[in-house]
Amino acid sequence: xxxxxxxxxxxxxxxxxxxxxxxxxxxxxxxxxxxxxxxxxxxxxxxxxxxxxxxxxxxxxxxxxxxxxxxxxxxxxxxxxxxxxxxxxxxxxxxxxxxxxxxxxxxxxxxxxxxxxxxxxxxxxxxxxxxxxxxxxxxxxxxxxxxxxxxxxxxxxxxxxxxxxxxxxxxxxxxxxxxxxxxxxxxxxxxxxxxxxxxxxxxxxxxxxxxxxxxxxxxxxxxxxxxxxxxxxxxxxxxxxxxxxxxxxxxxxxxxxxxxxxxxxxxxxxxxxxxxxxxxxxxxxxxxxxxxxxxxxxxxxxxxxxxxxxxxxxxxxxxxxxxxxxxxxxxxxxxxxxxxxxxxxxxxxxxxxxxxxxxxxxxxxxxxxxxxxxxxxxxxxxxxxxxxxxxxxxxxxxxxxxxxxxxxxxxxxxxxx
Amino acid sequence: xxxxxxxxxxxxxxxxxxxxxxxxxxxxxxxxxxxxxxxxxxxxxxxxxxxxxxxxxxxxxxxxxxxxxxxxxxxxxxxxxxxxxxxxxxxxxxxxxxxxxxxxxxxxxxxxxxxxxxxxxxxxxxxxxxxxxxxxxxxxxxxxxxxxxxxxxxxxxxxxxxxxxxxxxxxxxxxxxxxxxxxxxxxxxxxxxxxxxxxxxxxxxxxxxxxxxxxxxxxxxxxxxxxxxxxxxxxxxxxxxxxxxxxxxxxxxxxxxxxxxxxxxxxxxxxxxxxxxxxxxxxxxxxxxxxxxxxxxxxxxxxxxxxxxxxxxxxxxxxxxxxxxxxxxxxxxxxxxxxxxxxxxxxxxxxxxxxxxxxxxxxxxxxxxxxxxxxxxxxxxxxxxxxxxxxxxxxxxxxxxxxxxxxxxxxxxxxxx
Numbered sequence: 001x002x003x004x005x006x007x008x009x010x011x012x013x014x015x016x017x018x019x020x021x022x023x024x025x026x027x028x029x030x031x032x033x034x035x036x037x038x039x040x041x042x043x044x045x046x047x048x049x050x051x052x053x054x055x056x057x058x059x060x061x062x063x064x065x066x067x068x069x070x071x072x073x074x075x076x077x078x079x080x081x082x083x084x085x086x087x088x089x090x091x092x093x094x095x096x097x098x099x100x101x102x103x104x105x106x107x108x109x110x111x112x113x114x115x116x117x118x119x120x121x122x123x124x125x126x127x128x129x130x131x132x133x134x135x136x137x138x139x140x141x142x143x144x145x146x147x148x149x150x151x152x153x154x155x156x157x158x159x160x161x162x163x164x165x166x167x168x169x170x171x172x173x174x175x176x177x178x179x180x181x182x183x184x185x186x187x188x189x190x191x192x193x194x195x196x197x198x199x200x201x202x203x204x205x206x207x208x209x210x211x212x213x214x215x216x217x218x219x220x221x222x223x224x225x226x227x228x229x230x231x232x233x234x235x236x237x238x239x240x241x242x243x244x245x246x247x248x249x250x251x252x253x254x255x256x257x258x259x260x261x262x263x264x265x266x267x268x269x270x271x272x273x274x275x276x277x278x279x280x281x282x283x284x285x286x287x288x289x290x291x292x293x294x295x296x297x298x299x300x301x302x303x304x305x306x307x308x309x310x311x312x313x314x315x316x317x318x319x320x321x322x323x324x325x326x327x328x329x330x331x332x333x334x335x336x337x338x339x340x341x342x343x344x345x346x347x348x349x350x351x352x353x354x355x356x357x358x359x360x361x362x363x364x365x366x367x368x369x370x371x372x373x374x375x376x377x378x379x380x381x382x383x384x385x386x387x388x389x390x391x392x393x394x395x396x397x398x399x400x401x402x403x404x405x406x407x408x409x410x411x412x413x414x415x416x417x
Numbered sequence: 418x419x420x421x422x423x424x425x426x427x428x429x430x431x432x433x434x435x436x437x438x439x440x441x442x443x444x445x446x447x448x449x450x451x452x453x454x455x456x457x458x459x460x461x462x463x464x465x466x467x468x469x470x471x472x473x474x475x476x477x478x479x480x481x482x483x484x485x486x487x488x489x490x491x492x493x494x495x496x497x498x499x500x501x502x503x504x505x506x507x508x509x510x511x512x513x514x515x516x517x518x519x520x521x522x523x524x525x526x527x528x529x530x531x532x533x534x535x536x537x538x539x540x541x542x543x544x545x546x547x548x549x550x551x552x553x554x555x556x557x558x559x560x561x562x563x564x565x566x567x568x569x570x571x572x573x574x575x576x577x578x579x580x581x582x583x584x585x586x587x588x589x590x591x592x593x594x595x596x597x598x599x600x601x602x603x604x605x606x607x608x609x610x611x612x613x614x615x616x617x618x619x620x621x622x623x624x625x626x627x628x629x630x631x632x633x634x635x636x637x638x639x640x641x642x643x644x645x646x647x648x649x650x651x652x653x654x655x656x657x658x659x660x661x662x663x664x665x666x667x668x669x670x671x672x673x674x675x676x677x678x679x680x681x682x683x684x685x686x687x688x689x690x691x692x693x694x695x696x697x698x699x700x701x702x703x704x705x706x707x708x709x710x711x712x713x714x715x716x717x718x719x720x721x722x723x724x725x726x727x728x729x730x731x732x733x734x735x736x737x738x739x740x741x742x743x744x745x746x747x748x749x750x751x752x753x754x755x756x757x758x759x760x761x762x763x764x765x766x767x768x769x770x771x772x773x774x775x776x777x778x779x780x781x782x783x784x785x786x787x788x789x790x791x792x793x794x795x796x797x798x799x800x801x802x803x804x805x806x807x808x809x810x811x812x813x814x815x816x817x818x819x820x821x822x823x824x825x826x827x828x829x830x831x832x833x834x
Contacts (some may be wrong), residue, residue: 026668027791028679028709033783148529173594177740178671179680182761208627210764251443254595262445292445323594344599347627364603366450 030179032141034122036086038152041109041128046161046415048078049135049149051142054088055097055116062329063168065136066198066403070166073407074136077415080113084127086145089118117143134414138166140184147187162414164266168198169326170205173255190214194413196406198326201349205325208348217410221329222402223336230309231337231390231398238338240385241316242279245377246339247297248320248330249282256328257321257344260366262292264319267294267370272377281315283308285381310336316380316387319373325349331358332397338387340376342369357388357393447596449558451539453503455569458526458545461579463832465495466552466566468559471505471531472514479746480585483615483820484555487583490824494832497530501544503562506535536562548574551831555583557601564604579831585615586743587622590672592830607631611830613823615743620765622742625765634827638746639819640753647726647808648754648815655755657802658733659696662794663756664714664746665737666699666707673745674738674761677783679709681736684787686712689794698732700725729754733797733804736790742766748775749814755804757793759786772812774805 050071052064067293071375075081083101095103095116104110104117119127131153135146153160172181188211195213197203203218218395223231236402247265250256269275269292279298286299303311318341331343335355343351345360353359361372428473467488492498500518512520512533520535521527526545536544548570552563560582570577582604590600605628612630614620621634640648664682667673684693685708696715703716720728735751735758748760752772760768762777769777778789 024701025678026707028707030676030783031678033680175593176671177590177675179674179740182674182677182738182740182763182781183783186785208625210625252592257596258598259447260596260599263447263450283709286443290443290445321599323596323599346599364599366447366600368603 013018030183032180033144033183036122036145036148036152037126038149038156039126040130040156041130041133043080043109043111043128044130044132045080046078046132046134047080047082047130048074048414049082049084049133049146051084051086051135051137051146052310053086053139053142054090054358055083055085055094056091057094059088060094063138066165066168067136070196070403070407070410071136073404074411074414077408077411078134081115082133083116084119084145085116086142087120089120090116126256129153129156131159132161135163136166136414137163138168140171140187142259143187143193144183147189162194162416163192164194164410166196166198167202167206169202170209170397188213190339194410196403196410198403202325204348215413217406217413219395219403219406220400221227221327221332222396222400223333223398224305225303227309227312227333228398229314230306233240234313234337234390238390241339241380242314243277243380243385244279244281244315244317245333245373246311246315246318247280247282248284248318248328249297250285252285255323257323258356259370261319261321262290262297263366264369264373265295265297266292266374267366268377271370272374275300278377281311283311287413310341311335315339316385317373318342318377319369321369322346327354329353335388336390336395336398338390340380340388342376344369355388355397372390423711425482427813447600449597450561450600453536453539453562453565453569454543455542455546455566455572455573458547460497460526460528460545460691461549462497463495463548463549463551463675464497464499464547465491465831466499466550466563467700468501468503468552468554468563470503470556471507472500472502472511473505473508474511476505477511480555483585484553484583487613487820487824487827488553490821491781491828492531494825494828495551498532499550500533501536502533503559503564504537506537508531520813523594541803546570546573548576549578552580553583553831554580555585557593557604564606579611579833580609581611581613581827581831583613584619584623586619586741590741611827613820613827615820618744619742621765632830634823634830636820636823637813637817638744638749639817640750640815641722643722644726644729644750644753645815647723647730650816651730651754651807655804655807658756658797658804659731660694660797660802661696661698661732661734662790663728663732663751664697664699664734665701665735665745668700668713668792669702672740674740677786678736678738679707679714680716681786681790682712683709685790685794688787689791695794698728700728717779726754729756732756733802734790734793735759736786739763739804744768744771752805753807753812753815755807757791757797757805759789761786772805772814803820 016024098296101114104115106117106125112221129149135150137143137146146163150160150163172184175181188212190211195216197218200218235405247261249258251258280295281298281300283300283303289299290297318339320331321344322328325346331341334341335358342359342361349356350360359372361369518531518533519529522531523534524543546566552567553561554560563580567577575742589601592598607628607630612633614635617635663679666673666675698715698717700720702716706716707714735756737748738761739745742763748758751758752775757774759776759778767777768775776789778786
């Protein structure tokens with residue numbers, strides 16, 4: 001009580017000092033769309049420009065990695081290329097991941113064929129751009145930047161380089177309907193850009209929204225190498241699993257619906273016979289156990305890929321939600337390892353049947369998700385906790401080519417030949 | 418500089434004190450869906466139940482008022498009715514607005530034919546419900562409550578009362594994709610409920626989303642009485658308007674896109690010839706002038722309806738955005754008074770041509786909106802600042818029946834006769 005009083009007092013003091021200025025400062029800018037200005041570059045010939053927010057380790061997650069993989073797959077066709085960082089200058093250890101690239105200054109029009117340039121601090125500065133620069137972007141504000149640069153090309157040279165947009169989710173959905181969601185939506189130019197969609201379900205969703213890209217490539221997600229090794233070492237005669245529910249719990253990412261997972265688990269605990277005999281665990285972001293009253297999520301912390309593979313190989317049931325048309329990787333990983341997995345549908349997305357154990361809860365409510373989870377736990381018990389058939393090595397998620405399959409065609413399309 | 422250092426130090430101290438507790442408390446609940454429990458009521462006969470978050474003046478905005486109007490229009494057909502408040506108990510002055518209703522206790526099964534009951538504090542408490550209770554809800558969590566109560570009816574009596582959902586926006590869009598947006602989406606049950614849509618554009622949007630309500634009523638927005646009076650007193654031979662842009666600026670409501678308005682006005686000021694000869698004003702929420710650098714939004718404060726009508730009668734141009742399939746009232750009001758108005762399209766929504774002066778910016782970006790605004794200002798100058806034809810008294814927005822038109826049919830549908 002005293003502590004909370006003190007906290008309030010400190011906050012009040014901070015607000016009073018900060019207050020008068022803050023109260024007049026309603027937000028009047030969209031932070032992501034700081035203008036990009038260009039200047040003439042005399043260095044001709046096609047150059048692939050990859051626009052990324054950052055390559056620093058604290059920003060380097062799946063989406064950025066996938067864009068880098070696509071870029072690298074295309075380099076063979078592009079003797080000249082440039083990585084443009086829109087949000088953060090690269091740190092020294094981040095550059096170690098690009099030994100074939102050299103960091104160049106924004107002020108120079110450097111001839112080095114593989115370069116990285118920081119364009120985050122760009123007020124009153126320009127990027128050298130030739131008529132032959134081509135654009136590959138991913139997060140919506142990197143696409144916004146690429147579209148400004150290609151509009152500048154059109155104005156300066158009367159022509160602009162092809163622009164490719166690697167679309168890994170419907171990003172306006174990351175915001176409430178707002179300035180940001182609206183400008184993000186405006187970056188989808190189905191008549192202008194080449195789209196590369198991460199999953200056909202996402203591509204279909206864009207069609208449903210009336211955003212049908214004329215030129216598009218689509219690839220499907222694949223299991224990462226570490227998990228593929230773990231999967232191949234799984235016994236041919238699978239042993240019984242633990243009475244354990246593995247939860248994909250990311251409180252920091254709204255579309256993974258952590259609150260909805262918790263509401264569903266409470267109902268599951270109240271309706272599942274012998275619920276107390278099950279353990280509920282979560283790996284990754286969750287740092288401390290979460291007591292839901294009647295059921296507890298045990299936090300396993302961040303696991304090495306081998307330990308995560310072991311968890312997928314020993315748990316009976318999984319729960320992983322994704323409020324998006326993208327399926328997300330965790331429910332596919334869990335199901336590839338033979339777990340019974342409850343996930344959610346979303347508009348055109350329905351993952352039921354993609355793997356034998358992958359189930360899509362039909363009712364969009366805590367009660368509906370809890371019912372699907374009870375059914376999956378009971379099905380696991382009825383199978384004596386044996387996994388679903390994991391003789392699915394031929395499945396595209398396990399053995400597909402993924403993004404590598406689309407790179408050659410995309411390079412050809414961008415080069416216009 | 419010293420002040421900001423001190424502010425940071427105070428905040429840091431507050432966070433250190435608050436930190437350990439806060440870090441363990443990841444959110445595990447969806448606050449809007451506190452369970453609703455019912456008990457048997459012996460009082461039979463159809464009763465119309467209106468579920469509202471609150472009737473208190475600080476919550477009583479357009480959406481709630483519209484629901485109350487619909488409810489009142491239907492009372493003639495329902496000798497018994499009840500207003501159920503899900504979020505806040507009514508304050509004394511709020512009850513003055515319902516002199517024909519009596520506040521009753523949740524614990525009683527009161528026979529009074531018109532009643533208001535507070536159901537906000539409902540832990541371990543129940544609402545008396547008979548087999549004949551019928552449901553009318555509006556905000557998504559009031560629909561969630563009604564759906565729980567009608568499911569209880571089904572379980573207790575083997576039948577449930579018809580349920581009507583007054584849909585005034587696509588509410589999942591008020592959140593990023595998340596637990597809340599997903600559960601809100603789940604409240605749309607196109608096979609179960611009767612929908613009443615506020616505008617055909619919103620109804621069409623639901624169809625586009627694959628949520629096609631089988632049973633539905635649709636009404637169109639209408640000018641409120643105060644503005645209708647102001648409009649009828651406008652001169653037949655309209656006088657020239659002021660070089661003034663009226664902005665609908667609501668920084669607190671993300672879908673009104675205040676940041677995007679500001680970004681657009683900056684570009685407008687840089688590209689509009691003699692921009693400095695124009696005034697930019699905003700009535701309502703904005704309490705202090707906003708200096709955008711190059712252009713200033715003058716805050717007029719909250720205006721009486723007559724003063725607002727005067728503003729609509731003297732301004733040449735309006736700018737009003739709504740990131741939603743709902744058109745929103747302000748751009749229609751501005752256009753009904755002959756102003757040239759820039760608004761935005763959204764999926765199936767395109768307001769261009771609804772009134773002569775109503776224009777839909779084609780490009781979804783600050784540059785696109787600024788270009789539309791420049792064009793509208795130049796068109797106003799070309800007309801010597803005369804308004805667009807305001808001989809539109811026959812327009813449905815000006816003289817339509819609005820929600821009153823659907824009430825009789827809805828009452829019949831709910832009564833099933």
